Each structure stands twice: as C-alpha cells, then as structure tokens.
Amino acid sequence: MDDVARRAGVSRALVSLALRGSAKVSDSSRAAVRRAADELGYRPNLMARHLASKQTRTFGLLINDLHNPYFPSVADGIKRAADTGGYRMLMNSAFLNDDDETRAIETFIDYRVDGLILTGSRVSAAVIEQAARSVPIVVVSRPMDSTVVDTINNDDFLGAQMVVEHLIELGHRHICHIDGGRGAGSAQRLAGYQATMHRHGFASHVVSAAFTEASGALAAQKALASGRTISAMFAGNDLSALGALDTLDDSGFTVPDDMSLVGYDNTSVAALRHIGLTTIDQHRERLGELAIDALIERVEHGRTQAVHHVIAPSLVVRSTTAAPRDQAIRGQ
Amino acid sequence: MDDVARRAGVSRALVSLALRGSAKVSDSSRAAVRRAADELGYRPNLMARHLASKQTRTFGLLINDLHNPYFPSVADGIKRAADTGGYRMLMNSAFLNDDDETRAIETFIDYRVDGLILTGSRVSAAVIEQAARSVPIVVVSRPMDSTVVDTINNDDFLGAQMVVEHLIELGHRHICHIDGGRGAGSAQRLAGYQATMHRHGFASHVVSAAFTEASGALAAQKALASGRTISAMFAGNDLSALGALDTLDDSGFTVPDDMSLVGYDNTSVAALRHIGLTTIDQHRERLGELAIDALIERVEHGRTQAVHHVIAPSLVVRSTTAAPRDQAIRGQ
DNA sequence: TCAGCTTGTTGAAGCGCTCTAATCATTGTG
C-alpha cells in the first residue's frame, strides 16, 4: 500500500479512500491511485482491512448435506442474490454431522463473515442462538421459533397436505409416510400428513427414516414387511423416495401400477424422465433470495428484530402416482 | 486477549503461546490461561492472527459444479483428509461459470487460505498459474502439464478404453461417444474412446455436449437423428448419460435391449437400482486424500516441485449395457 | 478583505494478534 501511495504521489490514507471509491477524492488522484495500483498488481489485504474496519463483505453459507441435490439449488439462488447485493460467498458443508456443523459455524465466525446462512441445519437451537451473538444468522429450511435469528421456510405442513390430498383424490386410502427423522422440515411434513389423513378419516402409517437413499430403502422394506395394506408411499424427501424406489423395484412392485410414490423437494433427479417422481417444489431460488435480503437488511439497515418467512410450495405431478389398482373394488 | 491475560495474571504474549500449545509454557500458567479463556468465552481473532503470522490453517476447496454429484464425493474425501491433517476447509462453487471461478479463487486468496484445491476447474491455465504465485494449488480432475501446480487425476484415457473394450466384448460395433466438451477430463476420455475404436478397426462417432443432463439429452437427439447406426452410447459423464437416458426413453428405446448406455464417474445417481448405469468409478475419496497430502507437503515440508498423480479407475457394470439386439445377425 | 464553507488531503492512532529479543528466576558448575 505504501508503494502504491508513493508511486501515485499521495498518502496511504488517500489510497485507501480512492480504492474504496469514496466520494471525497478528486478525480485526478483517484486516477493516479488506480493506475499505480494496477501497475503494481496491488490487492488489499482482506485480513488487515477487516481488522481495521470490522467488515468483510462476505456471507457464509453452510450446507448440511452436499449429497442432497436440494441444497445446491438453494445455493444457486443465494449466490445469485449475494452477487447482486455486492457480497461474496464462502461455503462449507457438514455432511450431516453435528460436530462438523458446529465447527463449520465456528470457522465462519473466526473468518468474521458479515452474515451466515444455515441450510438444513441440524444442530441444537442453542448452538445457533449462541453463534447469533457473533454474527447475523438466517436459517433456511428449518423452522425455528427464535427472536434472534431469521428463518426462511417452505410451508411443509401445506406441502404434505397437498401430497396427501393428491393421493386421496386418486383413490388411495392406505398411504404410508416415510418420515425424515431429524431432517430439515420433516416434523412439519409428518404433521401435515397425519392431520390430513385424520381429517379424511384414514389411519396414519409412519415408518421412520432419514433424508438419505439408504434409509429410504430400508424404511420401504420395513413398510412392506409390516403386513399392512399400502397402495401409496409418501417419502419425506426425494432422496429417501429414490431409496424406496430401489426397494420397490427389487421387490417386484411396478410404480405406479402397484404402488404410487411421492417425494419432496423436486430435485433434479426427480425430474429425470426415467424416474419422473411426483414431488413438491419448494421454490428454492426464492428461498435463497429471501435469505440474502434478510441478511442485508440486518447488516446494512440495522434491523435487529427477527423475521420469519414462510412460502407456499407447489405440487409437481409426474409419473409415479396413479389411481390404485384395486380402486374399482374398494371404490369411493 | 488482554482480558484473558489479566484474568490469568500473565502477559498477553504468554496467552498467545499457551493457547497455541507452545512447549515453553509452564503447566501452571497454561492451565490458568486455559481457564481464563474458557470463562471469558475468548476466541482468537483469525484475522489478527493471520496478519501477524501469515497462517490460517485453512484450505480452500473450489467445486466447479455443485449440481454434479461427482464433486460432493470428492469433497468428502478432501474434508476427511483435511480433518486428520489438522486443517479446516472453506468451500466455494462456480456453477460452471469462468468469471465466477476466477472471482472465487480471488476470494480464497484474499482470505489467505494456506492452500487451494481446484476440482473440475475450467479457467485457463494462465489464471491458475497466476494464482499459484500467491498460494499452493492442487488441481484435481483436470490434467495440466504445469511445473508450479500439483495435479491429481484419474486416468481418463484408460477409463474410456475400459468402457469401449467392455462394449466391444459385448458385441457392439457402433458406439457413439457423447463428448464432454470443456468438462474436466473430457479430452482424455474422447482420446481413449477414439484410440480404442481405431485399434479395433471401428469408426468413431462423436457428438459434442457438455457435462450436464440437458446437453446430454440434446446430444442423444442429434446422434439418433444423424441416421448412423448406433447400438451403444458412451457419455462423457453420468450426468450427460442421464440426459441421454431421458432422450432414449422419450424416443421409445429400451435400455439396454435397444441401446446400451455407459456413463462416467459412478455418481450416486448412477448407482440407483432404478437406473443402474454402467459407469467408471474414479476412486474419488482417494483423489481427495492425495490432494490434501500434496498440499500439506508443500505447506509443511516446503516442497516446491510439482507432483502429478494419476490413479487407475475401474469399470462398474450395471444394467444399462448388454449385447446388441442384432448380434446374431452381425455376429463376430 | 475576511470569516466561514467546502473540498481534498494527511498524519497518526489503533484494530488483535505473533514474534523477536530482552529480562528475570532458577539451577548447575568449577
């Protein structure tokens, strides 16, 4: 920086101002500084800059499970919104491990990001609220009733309700739900399923799993082995639906003739025509935008009260759902 | 830090030493410092630390395309290896955009990571070598003949050869290759395909695409519309194979009866039984370990000469390849 | 002409840490 100042014939302070585009720098010195900086290939040291200014103009994004194609799409939206807002992103993933997640959050705090977005977070609310004392936090895809962190969520209760209504309309009565356990939003999805089944006077049938293929496959096995009649399965997310699809294939069931199957998230895999999974779309890009907006409001406009956005999902009907084979017999 | 020092009844310098586990600190003061730090919830400021020491003990990982399930698996291996090496990771993704990628690299440099891993990078070699002047770089899944950056690669020529040999053994003669364009490793895969076809006396048939589903689907359409006989398609990666599968489904082809299909990367999607794509496994976890090892050697042991690792892939035969329908007629 | 503004510029302090060299205690040696 000293070199640049000397070369441009000004003081170090002015170099700082000029490079950050301050209005109170004359055009001539600004040009001189710019030229000198270019010629010297000078890049300001972010560390020093932060140390002096407490700003990094960087947001952190924590992705819980990189293997779940749902998250990259949310990341897309976030990145784009951050770009237009003039912030850059740094990411980290936790691979579904709580310790990893806690450490990743600490890394972000150590690096003094200006804001932090947690997607599909699974650590306890206490950990998050503790971290929120150091940095503004937005939690995406995990409902939290907090006064200190913002949340951006899909209405998972409604989504589940839409799925069940869709299946019931097709004539299904025996709908089994593959629960997502601690996965993001899975409690709401379960509740939506149960409430809707109950409202229609049908019995719930829940097998527990997680948001992975392997556990979805296992859960489907358990469901089939339970001896209960099942004509449709509603999995907590696309990944577990894919696992269930594996099991159904293996067990000789044809989807949707013998069994209807629904996922949740509308990931790219679900959209493959070869799979054509009926599922719920969460409008992920929108989630991302809202998350960045919330952060910018806090950082730049000093908002301190928490906001909680909930956006409505939509049903995407593809080729894994159809009327149950025995519809004619059981009738309406 | 001053507070901690005061509370522990020692100097600031000793707090620094104690917290970093220096050997020249008495057990008693070490304990006192630890306790004081805990009580105060003190976390050293990474920025300040770096400013003074030039170290962050963090590696950066740039993932080119988060939507391609190949990369998360590589990231898994990298993260694990970094963990055991005592480094933490920061990630960033570029979404297949060169400008984004360049900016992401700059962000990492600004954040002064101790080392940088580029996976599936697409920017020009010049950009990478320029960046390598600021930080040790390992390039994964992109062959580069550089004297300044390390590379860790799969033997894509060999992998392609294995695919073609497999198909030829099944009786295929008319094998079409869906090229990956600028995608990582795609040049080698193309070369392996062409060389092997040529060696067996068969004509090459290449349609160009990229490493995405959409372009794979399009390429398959072009191939089918070309009027040339095709009994098998070898796509540059799993994603484009999936796209081709969509097209084949739509066009009424049954895989593998009417058409065999092979991918590359052995992603989780390929492994879904419902898809069961024959593909090449790159031993991604190993790639990740080697990358971290290379970085640590440079950072901690001062290696300056570039190393280039190439590891052998293996063929994973699933259910999208079979003998061509007309084998009996065309015979051997 | 001059007080009072602007506008542009600068010196110096300070951000929170590490590191070097110096200091202080303690022990061992001839």
Added chain:
DNA sequence: CACAATGATTAGAGCGCTTCAACAAGCTGA
C-alpha cells in the same frame, strides 16, 4: 560464590489496513 546455562516470562514492535481529527487551499457572500 561468581558465572554460565536453562527455562519461563514479558515488553514492544510490527503485520496492512481504516478512520478520525486536523489541516490546507480554494470559494463564497457580506
């Protein structure tokens, strides 16, 4: 008992930047 050697501790400089108060210079209007 002086002196070297060892081990533990500390003061203070410095890392590269921002920021703030102060200042110089050119303008304004009375």
